[in-house]
Amino acid sequence: MSEPADRKTNRQEEIIEAAVKLFSDNGFHNTAVQRLADAVGLNKATLYYHIHSKEELLYRIHRAIIDDFLTDLEAICAQPNLTPTDRLHRAIQAHIRHVAERQAEVKIFFRERDSIGEEMRVRIAERRRRYQDLLVAIIEEGMAAGEFRDVDAKVVASFIVGMSNWLYQWYEPGGRLTADEIAKAASEFALAGLRAIDG
Numbered sequence: 001m002s003e004p005a006d007r008k009t010n011r012q013e014e015i016i017e018a019a020v021k022l023f024s025d026n027g028f029h030n031t032a033v034q035r036l037a038d039a040v041g042l043n044k045a046t047l048y049y050h051i052h053s054k055e056e057l058l059y060r061i062h063r064a065i066i067d068d069f070l071t072d073l074e075a076i077c078a079q080p081n082l083t084p085t086d087r088l089h090r091a092i093q094a095h096i097r098h099v100a101e102r103q104a105e106v107k108i109f110f111r112e113r114d115s116i117g118e119e120m121r122v123r124i125a126e127r128r129r130r131y132q133d134l135l136v137a138i139i140e141e142g143m144a145a146g147e148f149r150d151v152d153a154k155v156v157a158s159f160i161v162g163m164s165n166w167l168y169q170w171y172e173p174g175g176r177l178t179a180d181e182i183a184k185a186a187s188e189f190a191l192a193g194l195r196a197i198d199g
Helices: 005-026 033-039 042-052 052-078 085-102 104-111 119-143 154-167 179-194
Strands: none
Touching: 005 033, 005 042, 005 052, 005 119, 033 042, 052 085, 052 104, 052 119, 052 179, 085 104, 085 119, 085 154, 085 179, 119 154, 154 179
16 A cells, blocks of 8 residues: 555655755765665665655755745745845845755755756756846846946845855854844845945
8 A cells, every 4th residue: 555645745854854964964975875764764665665866855955945045036026016125135134044044954055066966956057047147137126226336236146145155154043143133234234335325
């Protein structure tokens, strides 16, 4: 008898959660499939009933992260009454919150991006470009509206993404500043550098 769909889904989520912990702590290549199976109380044969391969797990972790980032940014861009300043402020804050809340997954995303196959890597790269393009569009909209000074929008977007992503290296939950406080400071810093100077 096959496993009910909802139970199979729950088991897959358990496996992904275990993979995040193991890949983050030990690295993708140093995590044996048997160790992953042990972490969720399955034998290897049963584990492969739920997943196709260890690489598929890595791809799913990558895809979940970039899809969540992209979904949030698309939602921000779709709100018609926001100014470019408001959009960029919200975009930076949303990005930093994601990094802070999912440090282990973000660590895997950057450390193991060359460990997935070429076809999967291309799909992830397309999503990353879409994200970057939306940020560039916000900055260009802000320049056109006179809210931002003239800058190279692609370079600034790359700076913002890099600044926000690096949080996974140093942020400590429960530390001196909360993720929201860091997000606010980062967005204010970026916007201060972009703001148009009158006269």
